[in-house]
Amino acid sequence: MVNLTTHVRELAHQLFPPELELLGLVGALRERVLAHPNLKVVLDAPEDLPVLPAEIETAVYYITLEALTNIEKHAQAQICHIQLRLHPSQPLPMLKLTIRDDGRGLTEPPLGGLGLLSMQARTAEVGGTYSIDT
Numbered sequence: 658m659v660n661l662t663t664h665v666r667e668l669a670h671q672l673f674p675p676e677l678e679l680l681g682l683v684g685a686l687r688e689r690v691l692a693h694p695n696l697k698v699v700l701d702a703p704e705d706l707p708v709l710p711a712e713i714e715t716a717v718y719y720i721t722l723e724a725l726t727n728i729e730k731h732a733q734a735q736i737c738h739i740q741l742r743l744h745p746s747q748p749l750p751m752l753k754l755t756i757r758d759d760g761r762g763l764t765e766p767p768l769g770g771l772g773l774l775s776m777q778a779r780t781a782e783v784g785g786t787y788s789i790d791t
Contacts, residue, residue, distance in 0.1 A: 735759055
């Protein structure tokens with residue numbers, strides 16, 4: 658039987674991971690890329706990135722984690738570049754997340770997985786746009 662406290666804690670972490678509050682978005686991403694020792698990950702992000710709305714930070718965080726998992730699992734990549742840029746725009750600044758790898762690319766539509774759909778849904782939930790270049 659699943660411990661109710663553990664289940665509630667897991668749900669809360671999905672809503673807003675505590676590492677975002679403790680380390681900020683860039684710090685949390687730097688911490689998590691270490692969990693992928695078989696993939697060289699280069700994180701290019703401004704150290705002075707301002708605190709963004711929680712839903713934006715959470716979306717970017719989980720999209721990045723899902724992308725890293727997919728790259729490691731499917732792309733046969735050696736190197737992954739993650740770039741975060743904050744662009745001034747009106748009425749609100751725009752955060753751009755770009756993830757590139759040296760893997761084999763998508764040669765066919767993915768079957769059965771939810772990773773790409775999850776990333777697309779998280780992007781749409783915060784009013785963003787999502788694209789994959791192969």
